[in-house]
Amino acid sequence: MTTTTTTAGGVKVVKPTVTSYINDYWGRVRGGDLGGLPAILGLVVLSLIFGVARDTFFSGLNFANLFNQGAIYIFIAMGLVFVLLLGEIDLSAGYTSGVCGAVVAILLTNHGWDWYTAIPVALLTGIVIGFGLGFLVAKIGIPSFVVTLAAFLGFQGVLLVLLGGGTNISTRNEFFNSLNNDNLSVSWSWILTIVAILGYAAAQFSRVRSRAARGLVTDPMGIVLMRIGGLAVLLIVATAILTQERAINPAINSLKGVPIVVPIIGFFLVLWTFVLGRTSYGRHIYAVGGNTEAARRAGIPVDRIRISVFVIGSFMASIGGLMAVSRASSVDPNTGGSNVLLYSVGAAVIGGTSLFGGKGKVINAVVGGAVIAVIDNGMGLLGFSSGQKFIFTGVILLIAASVDALARRRAAATGNR
Amino acid sequence: MTTTTTTAGGVKVVKPTVTSYINDYWGRVRGGDLGGLPAILGLVVLSLIFGVARDTFFSGLNFANLFNQGAIYIFIAMGLVFVLLLGEIDLSAGYTSGVCGAVVAILLTNHGWDWYTAIPVALLTGIVIGFGLGFLVAKIGIPSFVVTLAAFLGFQGVLLVLLGGGTNISTRNEFFNSLNNDNLSVSWSWILTIVAILGYAAAQFSRVRSRAARGLVTDPMGIVLMRIGGLAVLLIVATAILTQERAINPAINSLKGVPIVVPIIGFFLVLWTFVLGRTSYGRHIYAVGGNTEAARRAGIPVDRIRISVFVIGSFMASIGGLMAVSRASSVDPNTGGSNVLLYSVGAAVIGGTSLFGGKGKVINAVVGGAVIAVIDNGMGLLGFSSGQKFIFTGVILLIAASVDALARRRAAATGNR
């Protein structure tokens, strides 16, 4: 072990090697600092259970289905992560998505607007809703649970009124319906995959370079390469599977390529991860969620932050709504209702976001959403009766969560809580 | 102002007079320490709104309806107060009530049990459920949101399975159906009212006496008498209204007396208020909710407390379930579903219970439940379409909560938060 010591901030530092880095990581894991591992472990366990029970679970077709099925929860959960980071809750996220979905469907179908005008209006609706909720919470001081419970009821009514009391509206716009139904062409699939890998690599290298230039400790180059390699392998394998022919009857209709919704999820994942991790706005969200009083004393505009997270929450819910409507090619008074809200909050929480604020990442929403989607998808394949299905869904959810909880018990035992 | 000074614990104390006591109280209110005032204010505002809109709102019949309609939420909310006091949540409370309701209906109707055997079994079911939930939360360490989300799904399934996939089961047991439908006789109504007033007076006086015997400061006798008098007036007026004839067609059928469910609510209100306020178990619940680590360091068995609040929560949910089934004289797969959960949590929160733990009283659940019941009841009288009804319910809920929030803003301004 060669430990080159440099100076940073007048304090001597030790340059880590690949071995020391891995030892360090392993030490942290053994000490209970598990990060996203347990949720991913839960995902693997679930997939194995379903894969063993039904071999179609591992088919390319089913793999592709997963994305379209989970997208709605993932988008809403991404927005909820922001709200939960502040220790708030948005019970109305489900129906917000429904209302925005209804807006887009009405504009497209009843008013004959085009998608590029209708979609922005729907997204704007989401933003306005979020602003209203945030204002009531931050400025009037009503607890978010009550505000969003009222909104939950209110939007349910708005949806009914918009849809004229119970009818449903079909969307017939090709582009709009393709969003959460169709796939990228094979060549575009590969192009985006390559771009993603190169982008990640560039970000990693530039970070190492800027730290090294300052004389600060950097991650060993080996580790950086391993990270990039890992991501590359993952993405390439996934793309390879998704670009296989997966149509049941290829003669009638060819079905291949990465679902269009995947790059959209990817885009928001990168965007929000960047916002939370690399901007001062994101830092302030964590601060307000961790200790509102400390944040206030540090001069952070707590109220504005609070409003903004509701805006982001409702904005993402509106995207979730668009995806739900696109997938169903229609909107009805139940869009965004039933289990959508609880599944979405569940997705965020299972991924590791705390309901008490200050702890969580956007990737949590994606992993948690994947857990929810896998459960839903797998239960669908098993063919239980309705009652059994509810029961098994509950049990499976509990198993996934137990994996997480038991893995984290070590953490508690070592005092890292 | 005569200030008699005595000694307590070696420290000089000042004996308050009625005037100083009232000044003190008024000072606290102006300083923002409002207690239950805002929720009660909200209740009054709502009643006025509905009373102006429909004069039947203030009829004796409607007043009696309120109790039967709100009882379900109140019972579930009372249990939820315990869960919320620990900063936990029980999303499954609604379906727990449904399952327990189904158990009692099946035993009564399908198996011909009598009410005095069937009801205990249903309550026991609730206790067992609560133990299971609490165990998973406290011992395995899964967040309560996830455990009870799983239970929410699972019990929905159990309910379906119990009801054989969706049938309705009617209950035909007279006694059972009377619980949340019928009234006490006029004489019993008065007897219970008198007993309640005398009991309260006795408790107040004995407290003053025991403190005085120690040489500790006591509330001035004038204040004690005012409290007792206030309660007496309230109860007597309510009883007087409820013992009036209120039948739609008095020729066919006489309808008067306090609804049977009122003394049941009263019993649990007193019981749980006593437990929370006057026993060390209650004290420990507040401690764990306020600062789990401090409670643990004080040697409080945190895990056992955590399990116990889920037991109480599910037990009260089971009573709520019995009341729901009694009222509808039947159970169906929707019993305890739909809005029951959100309304119940809403009842607890509107009453002033914090979702973050450590703050709340059982009376909150009753007041909050009354707010919910009044909204539901009033909306029913107004005869809106379904969509409008949802919207107005949301708006009204928001108004009630704003009264509360705005009243409390002074508190924030003076630093008492």
Added chain:
Amino acid sequence: MAATPLLELNGINKAFGPVQVLHDVSLSVYPGEVTALVGDNGAGKSTMVKCISGIYQIDSGTVTFEGNQVAIHAPSDASALGIEVVYQDLALCDNLDVVQNMFLGREKKRGIVLDEPTMEQMAGDALASLSVRTLKSLRQLVASLSGGQRQTVAIAKAVLWNSKVVILDEPTAALGVAQTAQVLELVRRLADNGLGVVLISHNMNDVFAVSDRIAALYLGRMAAQVKTTDVTHSQVVELITGGRSGNIGLPPEKPADFGGDVVDITPGGDK
């Protein structure tokens, strides 16, 4: 000596509900000087600091900064004026690490991106100057720091900025011997650079070692504000515990004035 006060409080009153915590308090902070604020536990020192920094709203009274009357409604107003505070209850975000806490609310950026390397370097420099020896990493979460380490972070956070007034509420309470010496030296250095410094401390040795003036609070009233050179150790202790010493301090106690406050330990029964 110093010409006009940098910061001047006049007739400040503050009550929490029925409890009057500050009565008509006045205080002057001069540039280039260390003003020690002393007083018994619960005298109202921290409350006064929080009034200055905008955490609490004052009920009445005026605050004058650099000759202009100012209204401070929020902590951000105070820091905009150039008032920096180290609070007794340290107000750190447990879920953030040391560097993140030190730059909270004033992050260094390059474009819109946080400039982590710069912040890390500056934080390291600031901590190194305070004799921090046992901190394992600048990226350690504040939740896992020892009491003294937390306090050092809070102090380092306040001195990172070019401010005009620095107020430290019992900054050395949890510090070790070496660190205490460093902090006192830092306090002196800040004043010598022309800043106005307010130091709250219960340790008379520290107070006499670095302060130019001493202001003594007694039960929410300003008992005296004197030059350090004009008083003795025991006089200050008398001011703290009794509100007066010889001919300085508050007028002789009339029972009616303080009686209620001092003795009223169990009013109104329990709630």
Added chain:
Amino acid sequence: MAATPLLELNGINKAFGPVQVLHDVSLSVYPGEVTALVGDNGAGKSTMVKCISGIYQIDSGTVTFEGNQVAIHAPSDASALGIEVVYQDLALCDNLDVVQNMFLGREKKRGIVLDEPTMEQMAGDALASLSVRTLKSLRQLVASLSGGQRQTVAIAKAVLWNSKVVILDEPTAALGVAQTAQVLELVRRLADNGLGVVLISHNMNDVFAVSDRIAALYLGRMAAQVKTTDVTHSQVVELITGGRSGNIGLPPEKPADFGGDVVDITPGGDK
């Protein structure tokens, strides 16, 4: 002097994940004596206290109480043995009042009903003995107390009980002059009543004023445990800051031993 130690720690190790905080620490607490535990910020004093009281589980080592080896897995085990602790992070419930906090976990009851009058009286007595002057009411919520008032409540809470060992982690840090004197007197009185007392403090005057023995921690290692009468003020400071003084203390520093710990202030980049 004192025959056998009341409480004895042997070879205690404790790590948080990859960070080893206590290395092979031993400590003896004798009845009727005050043992001062000193050490730099982050030396591991509070961690050691939490290991004794069962908040943290030790990784290895033995704890002997009154001659019997004991396993302390939870704070309730420690209080069952008769070990009472005042923590540095005070561990009070902000949503409870002063009396409720002082009796937390050990409420006085009459039947199943809480005996509020008795508790209120006992709490009043205990606080009065600690020179508390500014507490407005025993029914005030702890959240609204000043720093020193909170500390007094925590101390009063610990001395209410008949325990055999009392451990105080920097009890006087936030206290005023008079209160500090009272607490030191209390500490002495407890020891004179035959209890074993452990006092953690950064204030050497206090340490020399009341302690019979001094144990010095240095970077998680026990540098020395000596009689107070055998060492001087400056020797103790050397032990704290350097781990050795003359021929007492740890063997001369080998870079390999401490190198990593001391210098490694920015490892692994940010997360």
Added chain:
Amino acid sequence: ACGDDSGSDSGSSGGGSTAAGKVGIILPDTKSSQRWGTDDPKFLKAAFDAAGVPVEIQNAQGDKTQFQTIADGMISSGVAVLMIVNLDSGTGKAVLEKAKKAGIATIDYDRLTLSGGADYYVSFDNVKVGKLQGEGLVKCLEDKKYVKPVVAELNGSPTDNNATLFAEGYDGVLDPKYADGTFQKGPNQDVPDWDNAQAATIFEQMLTSNKNIKGVLAANDGLGNAAITVLKKNKLNGQVPVTGQDATVQGLQNILAGDQCMTVYKAIKKEADAAAELAVALAKKQKPTTATGTTKDPESGADVPSVLLDPQSITKETVKDVIADGFVTKDAVCTADFAKFCTEAGIS
């Protein structure tokens, strides 16, 4: 056990083999009516088992996302015939189109998917159901000889399209009566989620604000029972006729006791058998012969080959028909409390 997969599928994909392909069936929910949870799975399973065709029956539990997820699953597991009861036409259409792209034959069961282009349609006429309810209520009120009775309507879930169809049916009967002054229009409310507990509160408030209610058009037996409970509390049961639907045990008992005036019996077994027959033929790659009627899709204007069945109005006199049909058992209906009424109604 009812919806369990028959287990005889060996991952066979939409079959060029001689064996019949698998049939996938998606039911809508468990809350709007008990049939989806109990009756349909039972009868369909029995019919397919008898024909020796593997079948997979799932319930979307009122959730359209799940509905699509289940459909995706069935399509990817290679069913030969997909039979759906849509939750709404939009989702239904999306599913049907996906299935058609995969070369799967499609059947609309019970509800027509507008513009869905399903190959076949099997159903009761839901508007007809509503019509029977309306006519039943009119008859009961006429029997009571009330003058200008006030009629309250308890509609089904506002989000359920079928509830809209039922309402269309009974309003078609009642509106002319309101118009000509025979009846007086009373309060009219939807019951979210068909929730019986909410129905009780809603009806209680109707009665409080309008004490003259003399007839209740309740959209199904559960809602009817909720209204009856409130009426009982006010000792008005039996005097105020209440309607229902589904011929549940509860509804039949209420009819026998005289508290409910009628219910609508949909011979679900017949409907299930008809649908199964169609599906079996399609799964065996035969041309079905039973779809003799057609239904015009009001949206696309296409004629969908259909099997249409008639709902039946049930009153006290005809309760025995339901039992004779095997839809419910005598034991279930004629419990101790009702034995007397059963004899009265001629059930043996």
